[in-house]
Amino acid sequence: MTISKFFKFSVFAMMALSFVACEDDDDDDDVPNDENEEELITDLSLIFVEVGTTDSLIYTFSDRDGEGGDPPLIDDIVISDSTEYVVSIQVLDASNPNDVENITEEIEEEDEEHQFFFIAVNGADNSLTVAYDPADVDDNGNPIGLTTLWSSLAPTVGGEKMRVVLRHELDKQATGVSDGDITNAGGETDIDVEFDLIVTD
Amino acid sequence: MKPFIWIVSILMSLLGVDHLNAQSSCTLELSGRVVDAETGEGLSFASVFLTETSRGAYADSSGAFTISDLCQGDYTLKVTHIGCAPEKRSLQLSRDTSIVLALSHDESILSEFVVEGQEEVELSMTKIGIRKAQLETTSGLQLAEQALAIPGMRMQETGNTIAKPVFRGLQGNRLLILNAGIRQEGQYWGSEHAPEIDPFLAQKVSIIEGVDALRYAPDAVGGLLLVEPADVFGSDSLSGSLSAMGATNGRGGALAGDIMGRLSENIPLYFRGQISARKFGDVKTPDVFLVNTGAEELNYSYALGWKEDRWKAEVFYSNFNQRIGIYRYSHLGNLTDLYEVITGLRTNPDTSDFSYDINRPYQEIGHELFKASAEYDLDDENSIEVVYSRQFNSRKEFDAHVGINPSAEELARPQLDYALTTHLGELIWRQKTSTFSRSIGAAGLFRENNFSGRNFMPDYRNRSIGVFALEERDRGIWRLKYGIRYERYEADIFNPVASEDDPLNLSFDGFSAAIASKRQIEAGDFTLSAATFWRAPAVNELFASGLHHGVGAIEQGDSDLNQERSYSLSATWRRVFGRTRILATAYANFIDNYIFLNPRDIELTIRGAFPRFDYEQTDALYWGADLQVDGQFNEGFSYLATASLVWAQNTENGDFFINIPAHQFSLELKKTWDDIESIEQPFIALSGNYTMAQYRAPDVFPFETVFGSGTDAQLPRSFDFAAAPEGYFLLGARAGMRLGNTSIQVGVENLLNTTYRNYMNRFRYYMDEPGINLTLRIKHNF
Numbered sequence: 001m002t003i004s005k006f007f008k009f010s011v012f013a014m015m016a017l018s019f020v021a022c023e024d025d026d027d028d029d030d031v032p033n034d035e036n037e038e039e040l041i042t043d044l045s046l047i048f049v050e051v052g053t054t055d056s057l058i059y060t061f062s063d064r065d066g067e068g069g070d071p072p073l074i075d076d077i078v079i080s081d082s083t084e085y086v087v088s089i090q091v092l093d094a095s096n097p098n099d100v101e102n103i104t105e106e107i108e109e110e111d112e113e114h115q116f117f118f119i120a121v122n123g124a125d126n127s128l129t130v131a132y133d134p135a136d137v138d139d140n141g142n143p144i145g146l147t148t149l150w151s152s153l154a155p156t157v158g159g160e161k162m163r164v165v166l167r168h169e170l171d172k173q174a175t176g177v178s179d180g181d182i183t184n185a186g187g188e189t190d191i192d193v194e195f196d197l198i199v200t201d
Numbered sequence: 202m203k204p205f206i207w208i209v210s211i212l213m214s215l216l217g218v219d220h221l222n223a224q225s226s227c228t229l230e231l232s233g234r235v236v237d238a239e240t241g242e243g244l245s246f247a248s249v250f251l252t253e254t255s256r257g258a259y260a261d262s263s264g265a266f267t268i269s270d271l272c273q274g275d276y277t278l279k280v281t282h283i284g285c286a287p288e289k290r291s292l293q294l295s296r297d298t299s300i301v302l303a304l305s306h307d308e309s310i311l312s313e314f315v316v317e318g319q320e321e322v323e324l325s326m327t328k329i330g331i332r333k334a335q336l337e338t339t340s341g342l343q344l345a346e347q348a349l350a351i352p353g354m355r356m357q358e359t360g361n362t363i364a365k366p367v368f369r370g371l372q373g374n375r376l377l378i379l380n381a382g383i384r385q386e387g388q389y390w391g392s393e394h395a396p397e398i399d400p401f402l403a404q405k406v407s408i409i410e411g412v413d414a415l416r417y418a419p420d421a422v423g424g425l426l427l428v429e430p431a432d433v434f435g436s437d438s439l440s441g442s443l444s445a446m447g448a449t450n451g452r453g454g455a456l457a458g459d460i461m462g463r464l465s466e467n468i469p470l471y472f473r474g475q476i477s478a479r480k481f482g483d484v485k486t487p488d489v490f491l492v493n494t495g496a497e498e499l500n501y502s503y504a505l506g507w508k509e510d511r512w513k514a515e516v517f518y519s520n521f522n523q524r525i526g527i528y529r530y531s532h533l534g535n536l537t538d539l540y541e542v543i544t545g546l547r548t549n550p551d552t553s554d555f556s557y558d559i560n561r562p563y564q565e566i567g568h569e570l571f572k573a574s575a576e577y578d579l580d581d582e583n584s585i586e587v588v589y590s591r592q593f594n595s596r597k598e599f600d601a602h603v604g605i606n607p608s609a610e611e612l613a614r615p616q617l618d619y620a621l622t623t624h625l626g627e628l629i630w631r632q633k634t635s636t637f638s639r640s641i642g643a644a645g646l647f648r649e650n651n652f653s654g655r656n657f658m659p660d661y662r663n664r665s666i667g668v669f670a671l672e673e674r675d676r677g678i679w680r681l682k683y684g685i686r687y688e689r690y691e692a693d694i695f696n697p698v699a700s701e702d703d704p705l706n707l708s709f710d711g712f713s714a715a716i717a718s719k720r721q722i723e724a725g726d727f728t729l730s731a732a733t734f735w736r737a738p739a740v741n742e743l744f745a746s747g748l749h750h751g752v753g754a755i756e757q758g759d760s761d762l763n764q765e766r767s768y769s770l771s772a773t774w775r776r777v778f779g780r781t782r783i784l785a786t787a788y789a790n791f792i793d794n795y796i797f798l799n800p801r802d803i804e805l806t807i808r809g810a811f812p813r814f815d816y817e818q819t820d821a822l823y824w825g826a827d828l829q830v831d832g833q834f835n836e837g838f839s840y841l842a843t844a845s846l847v848w849a850q851n852t853e854n855g856d857f858f859i860n861i862p863a864h865q866f867s868l869e870l871k872k873t874w875d876d877i878e879s880i881e882q883p884f885i886a887l888s889g890n891y892t893m894a895q896y897r898a899p900d901v902f903p904f905e906t907v908f909g910s911g912t913d914a915q916l917p918r919s920f921d922f923a924a925a926p927e928g929y930f931l932l933g934a935r936a937g938m939r940l941g942n943t944s945i946q947v948g949v950e951n952l953l954n955t956t957y958r959n960y961m962n963r964f965r966y967y968m969d970e971p972g973i974n975l976t977l978r979i980k981h982n983f
Contacts, residue, residue, distance in 0.1 A: 041807050067748040067806045068755050068813065167534075168602075186547050188602070189534030192809030194911070 040066050041103060043092040044164065044191055046077065048150070051084040061164075061193040064094055076196040077162060085150045086133070089116060091166075091191070104146065107166075111138040114190075115172060116145025117165040117182040124160035127199045128152050132180060142172040143180070156199045166191035227272035231292075233300040235264045235280055244304060246724055246777060247282035252289075252836060259724045259777055280304060329353075330407025330427075336400070338935070338946060340978055341446030341455035341479065344400040348426065351408050352784060353827040353845060355862040358962040361484050361971060362496045362525040363395045367961070368408055369788055370823045370847040370861050371423025374739050375767075378426045379417060381517055383572055386623040386648060387594035393963065396426075397521045397568035397594065399500035401444075401457040401477040404431040410771065411715040411730040412684045415669050416629075416640065419688035419713040420736035422767040422792065423823075433473045433506040433515055437463045442982045450950075450974035451495070452555065453481030471506040482557040483526075487954045487972035489551035493526040495559050514575040521568040526559040531967045532601035535809040540904045543923045543966050551968075561602075565615070567595040586629045594621040598654075617654040623647070636675040643668045650740070659699075659744050663692035678721040685714045690737045698744055698760070709737040709764045725776030725783075732769050738762040742796050742816045748806070755804055755813040762818060765794040781832035788825060795821035797851075797858060800920055803912045810911050812902065812920075820852045837873045842866075848897065856899065856919040862961050863895040863928070883938040891930045895960045898925035923966050929957035942982045950974040 042064045048057040057079070063072035079085060093101040107114050118130040129151050132143035145166075170187030172178060177185045235247035243264025250257035251268065253276055260266040273295050280288045280302045288304055331350045339347045345356040345364035355367040368376050378385045378396045387397050407427050414421035441460035448454055457477035464470040479498040483490040502519035530550055533539050541547045572590040579585060597615035629642035644667045652658050671684035688711065693704035715732035745758040771788035798814040825847040833839045849861045869888035877883065900917035901924050907914040932953050937946035954973040958965045 044807060061807060063805075063807050067808075067811065068746050068757060068804060072805055072807065165537075183546075186541075186550070187534075187538075188532070189538050189808055191807055192535050192537060193807055 040093050040095045041091055041191060042066070042094045043090075044193055045090040045092070046164070046195075047088045047090060048077075048079060048085045049088075050080075051086060059195060061195065062094070064097075066095060072193075074193070074195060076198055078198045078200065079150070079152055081127075081152050081155050081199050081201055083152050085152075087130075087148045087150050089146050089164075107144070107146065110168075111144045111146075112140060112142070112172070113170075114144060114166060114168045115142070115170055115177070115185070116148075117163075117167065117180055117185070118145070118148060119163040119165065119182065121161040121163050121194065122159045124156070124162055124197050127154050127156045127160060128162070128197065130162075130180070138172075140172070142178050145180075152199045154199065155201045156197055160197045160199075161194045162197045163194045164191065165189060227270050229271040229273065229294055230267060230269045230297045231271055231294065231300070232265070232267040232298075233302060235260045235266065235282065235302045235304060237304065244282045245721075247280060247302075247304065248777065248780075249302070250279045250281075250780075252277045252279050257779075278302075328407050328409050328413065330405050332405050333403075333431075336403055336406065337444070337944070337978070337980055338937075340401065340444060340457070340980070341448065341976075342400065344396050344398050344403070344406070344428065347400050347403075348406050351406070352829045352843060353786065353788075353825075354408065355845065355847075355865070356961060357860060358959065358964070359393045360528045360531065360962070360964045360968070361491070361494055362527070363393060365393075365395050366426050367862055368424045368426065369790065369825060369827075370849050371790070372860075374420075374736065374742075375423035376426060377414070377418055377421050377424075378428070380428050380519065380570060381430050381572060382417070382427075382588070383570055383590045383592065383625065384418060385568070385594075386592055386621055387566075387568060387596060394566075394596065396428075397523070397566055398428050399475075399477055399498075399502065399519065399521055401455070401459070401500070402430050402475060402502050402519060403428045405429045410769070411717050411732045412671060412682045414732075414734070415671060415684040415686040415713055415715055416642070419667060419686050419711070420734055422734045422736050422765070423790070430475075430502065430504070430517070431459075431461060431473060433461065433471050433504040433517075434508055434513065435473075436461050436471075440983065442980055444978070444980035446976065446978045448481070448974055448976045450971050451481035451484050452557075453479070453495075455479040469508045471508065472504070474501070474503040476501040480557070483555050484971045485555070486551075486969035487956045488969070489553065490555050491968055492529040492551055492556075493558070493560055493563070494528050495557055496523065496525040497559070498523045512575065512577040515573070517570070517572040517574075519568075519570045521566070523564075523566045524559055525564050525566070527562040527564065528964055528968055529560070529562070529601065531964050532562050536811060536904065536907065537809060539922060539966065540908075561599050563599050565595075565597040565599070567593070569593040582632050582634055584631045584633075586627075586631065588625070588627040588629075590623075590625045592623050594623075595619065615654060618652070620651045622649050637673070639670070639672045641668075641670045658741055659697055660695040661692050661740055662695075662704075663690065665690040680719045681716075682718070683714075683716040685712060687712050692737075692740070694740070694744065705760075707743070707760075709735075711735040711764060711766070722776070724778070725774070727775075728773040730769075730771050730773075733767060734769075735764050735766040737764050738796055738816075745816065748808075748811065755806075755811050756798065757801075757813055757815045759816050762796060762816060763794050765792055765796055765818065767792045779832075780834075781830060784827075784829040786827045788823075788827075790823040791852075792821045792823070794818045795851075797821070800916050800918070803907060803914055803916065805912055810907055810914075812907075812916060819854070821849065821858065822852050823847065823849045837875070839871050839873070841869045841871070843868075850897075851919070854918065857897045859899050859919070859921050860961065860963075861895065861897065863925070864893045866891045879940055881939040881941075883936075885936040886934065888933045888935075889930065890933070892928055892959075894928040895925040898960070925960045926958035926965055929955060929959075931955060931957075937978075944978075944980050946976075946978040948976040948978070950976070 043060055043062045045058050045060040059075040059077045061072060061074050091103040093103055131149045132145055133147035133149055136144050136147040138144055165182060167185050167187040168190055170185040174184035176183060235244045237244055245260060245264060247260040248257060249266050256268060258266045258268045271294060276292045276294055278290045278292050282304050329351055335350055336347055343364040345366040348354050348366050353369050357365045357367050357372050365372055366376060378388055380398045385396050387394060408424050409427055410424040414425040417425060439462035443458045446455045455477060459475035461473035477500050482495045484494045500521045504515060504517040506513060506515040570592045574588040576584055576586045596619040598617040600616040603611045624647045627642060627644045629640055631640045646665045649662045651660055665688055667686055667688035669686035673682040691708040693706055695701050695704050699705040713734045717730035719726055719728040742762055743758045743760050745756045748755050767790055769790040771786060773786040776783050796816055796818055799817040800812050801815045802813045803810050804813045828844040831841040845865045847862050849858050867890040869886050871884055871886035873882060873884040899919035899921045902920045902922045931951050933950050934952055935946060935948035951973050956969050959970050
């Protein structure tokens with residue numbers, strides 16, 4: 001009889017459960033609000049300051065509606081020949097114009113996991129050299145690339161481009177990586193953009 | 202074991218060597234009838250063999266058989282029938298003899314496949330299912346893996362933790378999945394989601410095509426996979442089981458238990474309860490552990506039923522909870538990353554360290570189903586059934602990265618969060634006589650989707666109503682079944698496409714219809730089936746917009762898509778020849794306005810250039826054949842050979858589609874011994890499985906060109922990011938036995954520890970398939 005009592009009990013317990021068990025989803029009757037709060041990188045700006053001056057030039061790659069949708073707006077980089085520039089990078093999430101987020105600071109906080117690379121395309125290396133700022137390093141002494149030194153060597157002939165890549169969780173110890181060679185870096189790409197480069201006479 | 206002896210046995214049977222001594226004056230006749238021990242009905246096509254002579258006969262449709270030209274002597278008579286335990290009887294034959302042989306259906310035998318026959322009139326003539334006993338041989342695996350025993354069934358994987366069924370080349374929105382008769386609504390969400398069903402819940406898993414699918418839905422374009430729990434009214438006494446499964450690869454396993462019975466003799470209250478848990482860690486390829494490929498799951502269900510003479514009512518509740526790791530290195534930033542992985546420029550970051558940890562990226566999936574149904578018999582022929590169900594689906598995707606330097610709050614939040622609530626009501630009237638049956642019904646559905654996080658799809662609500670009528674007629678050797686369904690589907694689309702006050706309204710409607718006929722032929726039957734189904738475009742096909750990490754591609758929906766419609770034909774032939782059974786199906790499915798992802802353009806983003814795939818429509822043809830042959834070489838030594846062939850093509854331009862399974866062939870050889878004292882039905886089996894390379898794969902994406910010319914690059918009309926992997930051969934083995942109420946089975950998968958990649962795995966770009974795996978399965982029934 002105890003066994004049958006046990007069953008009776010369990011059956012009634014299950015019956016009771018079957019009425020309450022369906023999880024109440026809190027916003028059952030609401031059409032949900034748009035909670036698109038994901039962090040997006042929309043803007044990459046290169047801020048050029050000619051060495052010895054305070055004049056600055058800003059060139060930006062901007063894609064405020066994220067992937068797809070409208071094509072990005074990309075400035076040409078226009079700089080003078082035989083000039084040295086200190087170039088600093090600013091990364092923004094400007095997808096919401098009322099709440100622009102500065103992602104540069106967040107990269108600085110996680111600097112050991114991030115590095116920018118500057119890759120000359122279509123012979124841009126004949127007109128320009130880019131070197132990491134020796135002062136712009138993470139706690140392990142490896143470059144970050146938020147500040148770089150650009151020296152123009154010769155006017156461009158047309159078609160030259162500069163590619164700017166941000167990798168994270170890369171291997172900064174791999175061969176060549178701390179010299180700005182991306183080949184062995186690995187990791188995951190956060191930013192990969194190309195600017196047309198014009199070095200004027 | 203002694204493989205040599207087996208080989209000799211095979212050779213002997215192939216050469217036709219048998220032990221029959223021809224004698225003169227052998228004129229005796231043995232005749233009789235094979236009947237079902239429970240119902241007394243004749244069992245058609247049961248086989249009757251005299252083991253000493255290797256002579257035998259097949260019963261006709263009434264169960265009658267005759268074996269003539271027999272000599273006097275002592276014989277052992279062996280009787281077998283699909284779904285029954287084989288029966289042996291000693292017989293002394295001295296004159297013409299007539300006997301009745303009663304066979305009892307036994308769920309516990311390890312039948313290689315069970316093709317549903319006439320005995321289940323409610324089922325489609327072309328319903329093909331696998332029963333509990335077969336499911337037990339693969340217990341602990343995902344549902345899609347267990348369903349592979351159904352001819353024509355294949356699977357699409359995403360890594361090793363997400364497996365989705367594919368039937369005759371079609372999957373996703375086109376292959377509906379039903380749990381206890383209720384459609385899994387979460388399957389609407391896209392192609393990378395495994396069915397949220399506890400496989401331990403299943404008493405039977407079957408594929409339904411054609412007429413009977415109309416009972417459930419208008420859009421079973423590629424068929425319908427039905428998962429049926431045990432009947433709550435199935436046992437008057439208390440019964441249940443406990444089972445355990447362990448595997449070396451992933452160092453995990455599963456535990457499950459179920460119990461069912463009736464409250465007391467006086468009270469017709471029936472109950473069933475079931476619980477299961479699974480946990481696996483990182484999977485190992487022949488070389489390395491794949492980082493973050495573990496999974497954990499906890500599921501339970503219960504049902505209560507009340508049964509009176511004229512009516513019965515049932516409530517059913519199931520709860521599914523899963524957390525699955527997504528292979529860490531499948532989450533890439535852009536095409537350059539993908540290119541470097543595919544071309545081997547990056548060294549494999551996997552390790553030799555095993556872990557149970559599930560870190561980002563991972564998914565948390567929940568599914569809850571509540572169903573209440575009641576059936577009332579109006580009279581001997583007519584009955585009414587009413588069904589209400591409510592289900593919740595929830596799906597949270599936690600990406601590898603939460604932006605740069607995330608806050609604790611950001612870390613706890615999924616990047617994509619779907620919630621779906623669905624209510625379904627059905628009312629069905631059934632009429633049934635001995636030669637005719639009919640069901641007429643109506644269904645209404647309300648569905649609400651909430652999305653938050655990564656902006657990939659809009660929120661929506663939708664409603665649909667459907668009415669259907671099905672009839673079946675029995676005309677002796679002919680059976681005919683036909684049906685029609687009308688469905689109207691409406692959707693209100695909200696954020697971000699439109700607002701709550703002014704939603705975008707879409708509606709679709711149409712008819713689906715199907716017909717099937719089955720004819721009994723000598724020692725078998727032949728079924729011809731034709732059907733047309735239609736499907737409204739899914740919300741992701743209409744409105745998807747965004748980047749798919751992992752597979753570096755932007756997907757773009759099109760809100761002007763029309764419904765797609767299928768026209769399918771299939772022919773199935775079943776026949777027994779001597780000791781051989783053949784099941785062969787040929788099919789063709791033409792899909793008008795077939796919705797697919799077409800590579801359209803190269804788009805520039807801040808992560809670099811990506812191909813953009815648009816949802817577009819074309820015409821498609823899927824065709825193929827499934828073949829299954831099984832039989833016995835001689836006593837206790839049997840084989841099962843299968844072939845699954847699928848072709849698919851874009852008929853507008855001749856292009857190939859991506860993710861179509863390559864042709865596959867398998868052979869299993871099995872030796873079963875007679876009981877050795879308390880060890881019952883011991884067996885050992887060896888299986889080989891060869892999957893060809895998919896030679897009809899799309900072009901390979903021209904990475905170099907795209908890196909060189911960016912958005913100006915010319916794309917092929919259809920492409921994949923890498924060439925289809927090579928074909929592969931896998932060897933496996935298993936052995937098992939029963940000890941009273943306990944069954945024990947051991948198995949080895951990928952016995953040769955072969956390194957290979959599977960075209961039907963979306964992560965084929967990144968990872969090898971699992972290496973060798975040893976499994977142990979124990980089940981105790983009480």
